[in-house]
Amino acid sequence: MNALIIARKEIHQAIRNRWVLAATLLLAGLALSLTFLGSAPTGNVGVRALDVVIVSLSSLTIFLVPLIALLISHDAIVGDMERGTMLLLLSYPIARWQVLLGKFLGHLAVLAFATCLGYGLAVAALAATGSPIDSDSLMAFAAMVGSSVSLGAAFVAIGYLVSALVRDRGTAAGICIGLWLLLVLIYDMALLGVLALDQGRSISASALNAMLLLNPTDAYRLLNLTGFANVSTFAGMAGLAQSTSLAIPVLLAALLCWTIVPLGLAAIAFSRREL
Amino acid sequence: MIRTVRVTDVTKTYGPVKAVCGASFELNEGELVALIGHNGAGKTTLMKLMLGLIRPTRGAIEVLGDNPAAGEFAGRRQLGYLPENVSFDAALTGRETQAFYARLKREPPTKALDLLDFVGLGAASRRRVGTYSKGMRQRLGLAQALIGKPRVLLLDEPTTGLDPELRQTFYEIIARLAAEGATVLLSSHALTELEERAGRVIIMNRGIKVADGSIDELRRLACLPTRIRLKVSGLAPSEMPPWVPGDAACRRLNGHIVEIDAVPDRKVELLHRATAAGNAIEDVDIVPPTLDELYAHFLSHSEQTP
Numbered sequence: 001m002n003a004l005i006i007a008r009k010e011i012h013q014a015i016r017n018r019w020v021l022a023a024t025l026l027l028a029g030l031a032l033s034l035t036f037l038g039s040a041p042t043g044n045v046g047v048r049a050l051d052v053v054i055v056s057l058s059s060l061t062i063f064l065v066p067l068i069a070l071l072i073s074h075d076a077i078v079g080d081m082e083r084g085t086m087l088l089l090l091s092y093p094i095a096r097w098q099v100l101l102g103k104f105l106g107h108l109a110v111l112a113f114a115t116c117l118g119y120g121l122a123v124a125a126l127a128a129t130g131s132p133i134d135s136d137s138l139m140a141f142a143a144m145v146g147s148s149v150s151l152g153a154a155f156v157a158i159g160y161l162v163s164a165l166v167r168d169r170g171t172a173a174g175i176c177i178g179l180w181l182l183l184v185l186i187y188d189m190a191l192l193g194v195l196a197l198d199q200g201r202s203i204s205a206s207a208l209n210a211m212l213l214l215n216p217t218d219a220y221r222l223l224n225l226t227g228f229a230n231v232s233t234f235a236g237m238a239g240l241a242q243s244t245s246l247a248i249p250v251l252l253a254a255l256l257c258w259t260i261v262p263l264g265l266a267a268i269a270f271s272r273r274e275l
Numbered sequence: 276m277i278r279t280v281r282v283t284d285v286t287k288t289y290g291p292v293k294a295v296c297g298a299s300f301e302l303n304e305g306e307l308v309a310l311i312g313h314n315g316a317g318k319t320t321l322m323k324l325m326l327g328l329i330r331p332t333r334g335a336i337e338v339l340g341d342n343p344a345a346g347e348f349a350g351r352r353q354l355g356y357l358p359e360n361v362s363f364d365a366a367l368t369g370r371e372t373q374a375f376y377a378r379l380k381r382e383p384p385t386k387a388l389d390l391l392d393f394v395g396l397g398a399a400s401r402r403r404v405g406t407y408s409k410g411m412r413q414r415l416g417l418a419q420a421l422i423g424k425p426r427v428l429l430l431d432e433p434t435t436g437l438d439p440e441l442r443q444t445f446y447e448i449i450a451r452l453a454a455e456g457a458t459v460l461l462s463s464h465a466l467t468e469l470e471e472r473a474g475r476v477i478i479m480n481r482g483i484k485v486a487d488g489s490i491d492e493l494r495r496l497a498c499l500p501t502r503i504r505l506k507v508s509g510l511a512p513s514e515m516p517p518w519v520p521g522d523a524a525c526r527r528l529n530g531h532i533v534e535i536d537a538v539p540d541r542k543v544e545l546l547h548r549a550t551a552a553g554n555a556i557e558d559v560d561i562v563p564p565t566l567d568e569l570y571a572h573f574l575s576h577s578e579q580t581p
Contacts, residue, residue: 002379005375005378005379009364009367009375012367012371013364013366013367016366016367017366083362083364084358084360084361084362085362085363085364087328087358088356088358088361088362088363088416088419090326090327090328091326091328091351091354091356091358091429092351092376092379092380093348093349093350093351093352093379093380093381094348094379095346095348096346271346274328274329274330275323275328275329
């Protein structure tokens with residue numbers, strides 16, 4: 001109940017500060033342009049347009065959703081402490097974990113709204129132009145949107161952990177940019193490099209699986225690009241899909257862990273903070 | 276008397292700095308207590324300790340039956356707090372902010388919103404807090420602290436930024452709350468304002484409690500002289516009246532006023548002598564030591580005996 005009061009206020013603030021508007025417009029704009037520009041090379045023959053959209057949108061999500069999530073979350077705790085609003089809030093009958101959970105629910109709602117609306121517009125536009133959409137593709141699309149939100153949740157939680165640990169907002173922002181670069185760009189490149197050097201000699205399939213699960217963006221990528229047969233052929237991931245034995249529940253569990261563990265650690269760090 | 280706050284031998288250190296050192300006191304229902312001390316004396320630290328925002332290095336605190344250091348907060352529904360530099364989320368309006376805090380305390384927002392008119396925020400309450408001046412933020416801070424008839428009020432420098440009129444209303448409000456049984460602990464620099472209002476004064480110096488009692492008790496403890504000012508006619512400008520005892524400090528103020536420092540138990544005797552001497556005394560003023568003087572006295576006293 002307390003957490004819901006906080007969540008409600010966070011949503012209210014995000015609407016006022018035009019965070020909701022900005023995130024929705026950004027995601028909708030990019031989704032729409034990918035939908036129409038992205039289908040140009042494949043044409044319309046024999047290819048289900050929505051599957052192509054899923055591939056391009058999930059690639060977009062990997063870059064953009066973590067960035068938006070970290071932007072909202074990095075100053076949730078340290079920022080409120082610096083502004084002095086946390087001092088007053090914590091004098092109220094509310095536990096610190098409730099404050100954190102409330103902020104999480106609020107920020108997640110903002111992110112989910114922006115993602116659903118932004119990506120939903122892409123499907124609506126596709127349907128409006130008369131492309132045939134079958135139920136398989138629609139299922140895959142819904143799964144993509146859902147997993148995008150859980151990827152966002154993981155990065156919101158990671159942002160809170162940073163925010164609960166550092167002393168000032170600037171540091172939080174710096175660390176979050178570093179984490180984004182690491183998890184979204186560098187990790188995969190490094191992994192590819194290692195695999196290429198190793199030539200399959202010492203890194204077993206299960207070690208590769210473990211390394212993929214250690215990064216929430218890879219779990220997300222595998223979930224969307226290999227989870228559905230139609231999609232994986234377009235994604236050029238069919239080969240990888242066969243070689244990794246990670247089932248969908250495992251990937252989902254990985255994403256969930258990437259949310260719960262940082263959130264729990266953030267709650268512990270926050271409850272020990274003095275202000 | 277019912278105890279609402281108990282501080283037992285509390286020490287709080289930040290690295291080598293002792294913010295509070297071995298402080299002990301109890302606050303009871305219906306008390307209006309002034310916590311005074313210069314900057315860094317440990318006033319804010321004490322309030323933060325009572326709220327559980329920080330944990331004591333040593334000692335125990337109990338507020339409305341809770342141990343705040345252990346994260347207990349049930350009693351905070353009946354607690355109001357106004358921080359020294361109060362700040363709010365700039366994007367929300369005064370009304371939205373007040374309603375949010377009322378919901379956290381499980382109080383009906385409509386009643387809490389009436390408090391905004393009460394502190395004179397009126398029309399401004401529909402504007403965003405980001406546009407508020409310091410005084411308006413302070414009014415909003417006051418309004419949120421008063422939500423739900425608190426049993427304990429912790430007010431850190433509450434009157435800074437308030438205009439004299441609102442100061443007056445503010446003191447009326449807290450006096451009424453104290454009369455109805457609330458414990459009010461307020462820290463301030465404005466000692467003259469507190470003088471007639473605080474039933475009890477706690478003086479802090481460098482984290483150590485150096486005095487605790489009603490102003491009358493403190494006056495007795497301090498043994499500071501009461502100043503007696505007599506307007507005497509027919510006295511040469513530099514002449515002292517013959518009835519002034521030799522051991523009493525005595526000076527002339529602008530023309531025909533004689534000021535005598537009298538130790539507390541000689542006040543009456545001095546007045547007797549003055550009237551018996553037959554000098555034409557036109558007027559008498561008796562000025563007991565002010566809170567300012569008491570404060571300075573206890574401070575220098577504690578510096579001499581560390």
